[in-house]
Amino acid sequence: MGCLKKLKDLKIGNPDIPLWQNIFTMICFFCFGLNFLIYYNAVVNMGDLLSDEFDYSLDFMSTYPIFLNWYNFFxxxxxxxxxxxIKRFPFNFLAHFSFILYLIxxxxxxxxxxxxxxxxARFWVMIVIVIIGGTPCQVNSSVFMSLAGLFSPTHNAIFLIGSSAGGIISSCLRLASGAIYKNDRKNDYFLSFYLNVIPVVITYPLYNIMYCCIPHTKRVIRQSYAKSNTTEQQEIEMQESNSGPISSNIADKNDANSVSGENDKNELQDRKTPENANNSPHSRSGISEEEQEINNTAKESITKEVSSEPSTEEEHDTIGKQLVRVLKTIWxxxxxxxxxxxxxxxxxAGIFLGIPYDESKLELSTSLQINTFMFMIGDAVARxxxxxxxxxxxxxxxxxxxxRCVFYVPLFIYYYDVYTNPFLMFxxxxxxxxxxxxxxxxxIQLAFTHSQLKDMKMTANFCNLGLDLGLALGATGLFILNYILPDQ
Known part of the structure; x- marks a missing residue:
């Protein structure tokens, strides 16, 4: 109990939910991170098999990335x-969609x-399948990175750590499958893909438990809806209404329907200024419970009336301003x-998986698997x-x-020749x-830190967009280099 109390005092996670819910949701977001690049990692880790699988004019390992990453960008x-x-971003629907598509x-x-x-036929069907595999990857990242940002910065960090851990797990599963079926491609493919689907099978029930049994999950989703349904001016009005009492005659007028809804809103705005609230003859302690209930009813009816109105040109302007504000904040x-x-x-993909290799010390397939594994290890250590x-x-x-880019240019030039020391390369x-x-x-973390709470889902999607743009441009560069650089 003493350890739990100390852990609680650290204020890790979301302070609005109990400690056990913080721990459980962090475990969930770690598992969600495992699924972020799970299919992509599986394909990359099978590069030793797929690189010479197809007797075709195009190289699979340099062709699929250009299609996949530009598709992911869009x-x-x-x-x-x-x-x-979209006012109500479909978090729950997209989450189920991503898990089911992964399984298929x-x-x-x-x-x-x-x-x-x-x-x-096999080459192009696999290209199409890998491209489609980018859809649940993007949806998973958009949904769960947004939710993690709404929970707390700690949840966001746990999600990113999980995404890198997913690469390590995928590499380990590939190494295990390759060791079991060393010269049996047919069974190796089945075992590699079916082992990699295990994190998805485990995580899907965890999401359903978190969504149904942790009330804060639905609460933060509803809060994101509320932010989308109101303009900045409406948010100011609602905040001001909570800072002081509403005059009882407004509630009476609203209850009796003696004036129009528009007059109610105007009068409410005039009377809810901080000056009038402070000088009001009705202090909060002086209002009876009946009058307070009437005030609350009036406030709810007016809020519903405002939120039920169709989108206006002013609201679209506000959305445009929000978009510009987020870009200016995190560009x-x-x-x-x-x-x-x-x-x-x-x-x-260009240096470590495509450079000609002397197999005198280690087989090429083993070297490729270990190189990929070392990449995943380094990425996880960094997180x-x-x-x-x-x-x-x-x-x-x-x-x-x-x-970092400038540093690796001479390394690329140096190691374009055949290398003979795989351990230095590792x-x-x-x-x-x-x-x-x-x-x-x-x-990515700085982007979330500098963004407002109401901008979290937009920030998460912009981070994914920047990531995918970089990958798409990198895949294009790799494809071009693959065909213009001389063969060794």
Missing amino acids: IAFGLVLMATF LFVLSPIVLNYIKSDV VELLSVTIDYFWTFCVF VLYMIPIPWNRWVILAFSIA FIMLIFSTTHGYFASHA
């Missing part, structure tokens, strides 16, 4: 528009790879995320390191993101992925 852009203009894709993929005989962080993911994709409270400035993070991969995860995580 999906993320659509989710930004949904978060901006994991079951379907090994069947396609094993039972479609034509290389051309530096978005630029950092875009640069980081752009260079990471080019280097990770833990960034929780150390170092007050980085957004401009410092941007400078480090750019410097170490370089670890440093590379750690810096990637550290600076990207800081940029």
Whole structure:
């Protein structure tokens, strides 16, 4: 009990919910993070199989990323528009949709790879499946990153740690499958995909439990609806109405319907100014319970009337201003995320998975699997390191993101020749992925820190948009480099 009390005193998580609910929801968000890139990680970790699976003019490992990441970018852009203009962002529907689509894709993929005989047909069907696999990835990130931001910064950090842990788990499962079915591609595909679907199978019930049994989940979703349904002026009116009593004659007029709803709203606004509230002859202690009940009824009826009115041109202007405000607030962080993911994709997929390799010390397939595993390890270590409270400035993070790119240019040139020491490459991969995860995580966290609570779902979707833009540009660069650089 003493340990629990000390943990509670640290004020980790959301102070509005009990400690056990904080712990349970953090576990849930960690598991949601596992599913963020689960299908993408499964495909990347099977690069040793898929790189030479198809007898086709295009290389699968450099072709699917350009389609997938540009598709993801447009999906993320659509989710930004949904978060901006749809009053009731469908959190629950999209969450169920992402889990179910994940399950379908994991079951379907090994069947396609094993039972479609034509290389051309199998190649393009897998391209389509991988592209569709980007949909639940984007939806998962949009929904759960937004919810994590609405819960607390700690929940957001736990979600990001879970996303990197998902890569480690996927790599471990791939290594296990490769060891069990070393020279049996058919069973290796089945086991790899079906092992990777386990986190989805575990997490889906957890989401349903959290949604149904933790009241705060529905509460924060309703709060996000309320923020979307009211303009800034209406929010000010509602705040002012809570700061002082409403004159009883307004309630009587409203109750008797002696004046129109518009006059009620105007009179209410005039009487609810702080000056009038302070000088009112009716102090809060002087109002009877009956009068207070009438006041509350009047306030609720007026609020319902305001919220039931159709969207006006002024409200759309407010939405536009909100969009501009969010972009002005976090554009530096978005630029950092875009640069980081752009260079990471080019280097990770271009250098460490595409450079010719001398197999005298380690088999190529094993080297590829370990390289991918080291990337996932470094990314996870970075997500833990960034929780150390170092007050980085957004401009410092941007400078480090750019410097990191410049540092790896000569490394790319040097290692484009055949390398013979895989263990040195593993170490370089670890440093590379750690810096990637550290600076990207800081940029995303700073974006949430600088945003207002009502902008959380828009901020989350903008972060996804910046991430996907970087990946799409990186995939394009990788595709071009793959065909213009000379073969070794």
